[in-house]
Amino acid sequence: MLKVDGIEKSYKQDGLFSKQRQQVLKKVAFECKQGECLGIIGESGSGKSTLGRLILGIEKPDRGRILFEGKNVNDRRVRMGSISAVFQNYTSSINPFLTVEEAIMEPLKAQEKVKADMQSKVDTLLHQVGLDSSYRLKYPHELSGGEAQRVCIARALSTEPRCIVFDEAISSLDVSVQIQVLRLLKELKQLYQMSYVFITHDIQVAAYICDRVIIFRDGQIEEMVPIEQLKDVQSVYARRLLTYLITFQVEDQG
Numbered sequence: 001m002l003k004v005d006g007i008e009k010s011y012k013q014d015g016l017f018s019k020q021r022q023q024v025l026k027k028v029a030f031e032c033k034q035g036e037c038l039g040i041i042g043e044s045g046s047g048k049s050t051l052g053r054l055i056l057g058i059e060k061p062d063r064g065r066i067l068f069e070g071k072n073v074n075d076r077r078v079r080m081g082s083i084s085a086v087f088q089n090y091t092s093s094i095n096p097f098l099t100v101e102e103a104i105m106e107p108l109k110a111q112e113k114v115k116a117d118m119q120s121k122v123d124t125l126l127h128q129v130g131l132d133s134s135y136r137l138k139y140p141h142e143l144s145g146g147e148a149q150r151v152c153i154a155r156a157l158s159t160e161p162r163c164i165v166f167d168e169a170i171s172s173l174d175v176s177v178q179i180q181v182l183r184l185l186k187e188l189k190q191l192y193q194m195s196y197v198f199i200t201h202d203i204q205v206a207a208y209i210c211d212r213v214i215i216f217r218d219g220q221i222e223e224m225v226p227i228e229q230l231k232d233v234q235s236v237y238a239r240r241l242l243t244y245l246i247t248f249q250v251e252d253q254g
């Protein structure tokens with residue numbers, strides 16, 4: 001369904017006259033199957049978000065290609081309505097001047113797919129993310145973090161995408177809200193048979209929702225494992241990273 005084929009990406013390094021480029025992604029290749037949740041775990045700065053932006057077509061790779069159902073995501077028509085995103089920063093993801101209803105309908109308007117029964121569609125989406133119709137006319141500043149992120153999920157679902165990229169999408173929520181949202185995402189994935197690319201630094205979250213994970217290191221795939229084999233990763237780096245993340249999370253929660 002989603003095929004990342006040998007992509008490379010570099011950015012110009014800081015400094016007005018610098019000609020040097022930082023190679024952020026190096027020959028990254030993998031596939032995400034239909035209905036699969038593929039986790040991307042890696043250290044800060046390893047290139048996870050860059051990879052997410054390339055999958056979403058927000059930026060283009062220097063080399064290689066990303067195919068969605070055999071077609072290049074560089075073409076807006078290929079990704080529009082088919083690939084959605086939910087980012088960490090839910091407050092800035094929603095236009096503060098739009099009501100919840102308008103925010104949810106925004107992607108459909110962009111697709112010129114606004115229909116007469118739009119209100120019932122908004123109600124259905126709100127219901128699916130655990131919010132009732134009374135939220136329709138609220139503004140983002142009237143929502144809690146968890147509610148705002150549910151609205152972002154409803155908006156991402158509005159076009160009935162076949163793939164959603166989550167970039168640290170639940171990291172800033174309280175742990176209890178994280179669990180609710182994760183349950184919700186699992187149910188929705190099953191309901192719509194969607195694929196998820198789930199970028200996270202949280203190993204427990206990955207263990208809960210992902211079918212497979214890619215351990216990312218310095219812009220490259222270090223290892224790719226089914227979630228049930230996560231504790232058996234082979235490379236020394238992957239083992240160290242996982243141990244570090246688990247220790248960090250346990251300390252963080254204790």
Ligand SMILES: Nc1ncnc2c1ncn2[C@@H]1O[C@H](COP(=O)(O)OP(=O)(O)OP(=O)(O)O)[C@@H](O)[C@H]1O
Pocket residue numbers: 011012024042043044045046047048049050051
């Ligand atoms: N638009 C950009 N211009 C220049 N450099 C960039 C740009 N975007 C990312 N980078 C650099 O690319 C590297 C990878 O960044 P990226 O945000 O993809 O990492 P990450 O793994 O998502 O990190 P984090 O977990 O902290 O979000 C970093 O060194 C970053 O400074």
